[in-house]
Amino acid sequence: MRAGRNVSMRRSAAGLLALGLLAAGCGGSGGSGGDGTVTIRYSWWGDASRAKLINETVDLFEKKHPKIKVKTDFLEYADFWKKFATQSAGGGAPDVFQNSAAFLREYGDKNVLLDLNSQVEAGKLNMEGFRAGLEKAGEIDGKLLAVPVGGNTFSLIYNVEEFEKAGIEPEKGWTWDDYQAGIEKISKKGGIKGAASNAGVMYFYDLLLRQQGKAFFTEDGKLGFAKSDLKKWWSDNYADVRNGTLISQKKADQAAPKSTMSSDLVASEFSWDNFIVRWSAETDTEMALAPIPTTDGKKTGQYYSSLMLSGYARTEHPAEVAQFIDFMVHEPEVGKVMGYNRGVLATEAQYEAYRPEGPDKLVAEYEEEVTDLIEPMTPHPAGTSVAEAAFLRIWGDVAHGKSSVDEGVDQFFSEAEQALGS
Incomplete structure (x- = not known):
C-alpha cells in the first residue's frame, strides 16, 4: 500500500x-x-x-x-x-x-x-x-x-472438480431439481458441503421471485412477495442446513470475511459473477461460472447491475x-x-x-453466454439498504436457531415495511 x-x-x-x-x-x-x-x-x-x-x-x-x-x-x-x-x-x-x-x-x-x-x-x-x-x-x-x-450479473460459482466427480452439468436450462440433487450428492459423501446457504441474500432471492413472475420490490417501492413465499423459502433452506446439505451458519461465520467457497468449505455458492476474481485469488481450487438454475428451463430472472461512482452533493x-x-x-x-x-x-x-x-x-465468457437471459432490473426504492441488511441479519438468526422461521418472517416484514414506508 x-x-x-x-x-x-x-x-x-x-x-x-x-x-x-x-x-x-x-x-x-x-x-x-x-x-x-x-x-x-x-x-x-x-x-x-x-x-x-x-x-x-x-x-x-x-x-x-x-x-x-x-x-x-x-x-x-x-x-x-x-x-x-x-x-x-x-x-x-x-x-x-x-x-x-x-x-x-x-x-x-x-x-x-x-x-x-x-x-x-x-x-x-x-x-x-x-x-x-x-x-x-x-x-x-x-x-x-x-x-x-463495471457491470455484472448473478451466477453460480462452483468447484469444478467436485461437480465433475458428482456428475453435475451446470448449463443453460438446468433446473432447481438438477441442482438440488447434485449438491445433496456432494454433501452425502462427507467433508465438503454441496453449497453455501444464500437464503439471506436479497439479490439471490429476487432472482427466484422473478422466475415466478414476482420480484423483491414492486415498481412502486413495496415488497413484491407475501409472507407465505418467504416462509417456504426459509423453511426449505433451514431444513437443508439441518440435514447437512448446506453449510451451517456457524461455519460460514467462522470463515468470514472470506467466502465459504474461497475457504474450500462448499462446492458452490451463488453470487455476482465478478466475485470469482477475488475468490480465485484466495484459493488454489479451480472454479467456474454457471447460469442460475430455473423453474421452467428458460427463465433465470437475471439482470445486469453495476458498481458506480457518485459525488457528494456538498x-x-x-x-x-x-x-x-x-x-x-x-x-x-x-x-x-x-x-x-x-x-x-x-x-x-x-x-x-x-x-x-x-x-x-x-x-x-460467462456474460457473453447469458446475454440472451438478461432482463430489465426492477428499480430499488428508498429503504432498500435497510431491507437488505434486515433480510441478511434475520436469516442469520433463523439459521443459528435463535428465531423460528415464522418469527423471522414476521420480524423481516415488520422492519422492511417500516423502512419502505408501507
Whole structure:
C-alpha cells in the first residue's frame, strides 16, 4: 500500500462517530492548497486486493492531474455503509465514493448525491461510449447520480472438480431439481458441503421471485412477495442446513470475511459473477461460472447491475470530482489495471484496452453466454439498504436457531415495511 494513503479496515462505533464529526467540520472536502492544489476524498468498499488496484489508478490520475490530490479510504461492504451513514448525516461524506443501485434512490432522496448533469454540460464528464446501456444506470428522476465503472450479473460459482466427480452439468436450462440433487450428492459423501446457504441474500432471492413472475420490490417501492413465499423459502433452506446439505451458519461465520467457497468449505455458492476474481485469488481450487438454475428451463430472472461512482452533493470541488470520475471510467490504462475486479468494464474504451485472462476471462465468457437471459432490473426504492441488511441479519438468526422461521418472517416484514414506508 502506498505510504500516505488513509486506508482503514475496521473501526469501532465510537471511532466511526468521531470520524463523522471530524469530517463534518471539514465540510465534506479535503480542501485546497495555497498553490491551487485541490484535495478530494475517495472511498469504496472491498478487500485489500481491490485497494491495491484502485490506489494504482489514483496514482495514474494524479500524474495526469498534478493539481488534484486524492486521499483514499476503504472498508468491507457492511462497515463502509455504516460509516457512510454517519458521515453523510454529519455533513462530511467523501467527495467521491463507490455506489450501487441499492443506495441511489435512498441517498438521492436525502440530497446526499451530486447531480452530475451540470458537469456533463460543462464538459468535465463524458457520458458517451458506455456498453450495454450502462450510461443510464445511475439516472434517477432525470438526475445523474452515479456513473458505472463495471457491470455484472448473478451466477453460480462452483468447484469444478467436485461437480465433475458428482456428475453435475451446470448449463443453460438446468433446473432447481438438477441442482438440488447434485449438491445433496456432494454433501452425502462427507467433508465438503454441496453449497453455501444464500437464503439471506436479497439479490439471490429476487432472482427466484422473478422466475415466478414476482420480484423483491414492486415498481412502486413495496415488497413484491407475501409472507407465505418467504416462509417456504426459509423453511426449505433451514431444513437443508439441518440435514447437512448446506453449510451451517456457524461455519460460514467462522470463515468470514472470506467466502465459504474461497475457504474450500462448499462446492458452490451463488453470487455476482465478478466475485470469482477475488475468490480465485484466495484459493488454489479451480472454479467456474454457471447460469442460475430455473423453474421452467428458460427463465433465470437475471439482470445486469453495476458498481458506480457518485459525488457528494456538498463537495467543494464538483468539477474536480467530475474529472476524477471521467478518468476512472474512460481512461484505458485504468481498465488495464482494474480488470474485472468490479465487473466487466463499463466503457468501450476500457473494455477494448483490457485483454482478460484467468478468472477475468471466465467472467467475460460467462456474460457473453447469458446475454440472451438478461432482463430489465426492477428499480430499488428508498429503504432498500435497510431491507437488505434486515433480510441478511434475520436469516442469520433463523439459521443459528435463535428465531423460528415464522418469527423471522414476521420480524423481516415488520422492519422492511417500516423502512419502505408501507
